[in-house]
Amino acid sequence: MTLDDTARSPRSGGYANGRARREQILDAAMALFGEVGYRSASLREIAARSGISHPGLLHHFPTKEALLLATLERRDEIDASGMNEDGDGDDGVGLLRRLVALVELNSRRRGVVELYAALSAEATSADHPAHEYFLERYRRTIAAVSRAFALAREQGALRPGVDPALAGAQLVALMDGLQLQWLLDGRTDMPGAVRAQIESQLTVPL
C-alpha cells in the first residue's frame, strides 16, 4: 500500500504483520496435519508452533475446519506456481515430462507429501471436511494426466492398446502409492518408478 519498503517493518501500521502471521500459522498447520492428520491435530499445538495462544489462532481462522481449508488452498497456490514455471512444452510427452519433474520436486519436500498422504486417506470418509476437496482434486488430476496420454497418442507416441483414461488413473494411483512407500522407508525412488511407468506406456523415451 506504500512505495516505501520501510513502511512494512514490524512497527508500522497496515496488515503486513497479519499476513506474515497467517502464513506462519498455515506453515505450522501444514506440518502438523501432515504428521498426525486433521482429526488428531490440535489447535493448541499449531498455535504453540506459531508462537501464539490458541485463541489467538482462532482470531485468524475462526474454526479448525476453516484452518484446514485455508491450508489446502495455500498448497494449491504453491503447486500451481511451481508447475507453470518449467518450459517443457504443452504436448502430451512434454506434460508427462513435467510430471516427473514435479515428483522430483516432491521428493525434496517431505512435508507436502506427508500432508497429502495423511489427508487423502482421512478424507475418504464421506463426513470429512476435505472429502469434497479431494474428490474434486482426484477428478481433475486424473483428467489432466489422461489428457496428456491422449495428446501423446495424437503425437504417435502412445504404445498401441493403451487406454489414455486408464493410464491416467493408473499413473495417479502409482504416484500416491509410491509416496506411502517413500514416507515409510525413505529409500523408494519415486521419480524413477514414475518415469519407468510412463515410458512403459510410450513408444518414445522421456
Add this chain to the structure above:
Amino acid sequence: MTLDDTARSPRSGGYANGRARREQILDAAMALFGEVGYRSASLREIAARSGISHPGLLHHFPTKEALLLATLERRDEIDASGMNEDGDGDDGVGLLRRLVALVELNSRRRGVVELYAALSAEATSADHPAHEYFLERYRRTIAAVSRAFALAREQGALRPGVDPALAGAQLVALMDGLQLQWLLDGRTDMPGAVRAQIESQLTVPL
C-alpha cells in the same frame, strides 16, 4: 475341553464366551480404526459397538496399542487363509493371477481396505505404534510380488526390459493408490486396473 457341544453354550464354563467377545471387539476395532484411524478412534466407541463398557474392553486388551496390534494380527490371519485357498499354480503368472483375485475380493470388503488405507498413512510417522509392522509388511509384500515377476521371467512370460524388483514396487504402489481412489469415488475399477498393469508387463494374457 469337553466333548459335549452343549457345554459350550452361554451358561456353561470354559472360555468360549471370552473368545467370542474378543472377536466381537476386534471386528468393532477394525471398523473404527478404518473409519477414523488409530489416533482418533476411542476405546469408548469401540466398546459401545461391542456392547460392553470401556473398562470391560481393557480387560480383554490391556492398552489401546495392544488392541491395535491384535487387530492387525487378526487381519493377517484372515488374509493368509484367503490367499492360500485358490489353486492357480505357484508359477509367476499363477501368483499374479491370484493377486488379481485378491483385489477382486477386497473390492467387496470395504472395511478391510479402509483399515489399511487409514493405518498405512498414519504409520508413516516413525513414532506410530504400527510403524514397524507396516515397514515389515511392505518389505515382505514387495519382495513377494517381485519374486512373482522374476518367476514369470523364468517362464519367458516377462516383457523384455522389465525389472522384476521395480515392477513389484510399482504394482504394490498401484494397488495402494487405487484403493484411495476407490474409497473416495466408489467407482474405480481396482481389479481391471491391476490386471491391465500386470498384462502390460507380461507377454502373455492373464
Add this chain to the structure above:
DNA sequence: CCTACCGATCGGTAGG
C-alpha cells in the same frame, strides 16, 4: 492478541 473458562472427551486405574 491475551487469560480464564466452558462442557465434552480421552486412556487408563481403583475397587469391587
Add this chain to the structure above:
DNA sequence: CCTACCGATCGGTAGG
C-alpha cells in the same frame, strides 16, 4: 465384567 473416578486435553467462547 461394572460404576466411579483420575489428570490431561480437546474446540470454542467470554471478556477485555
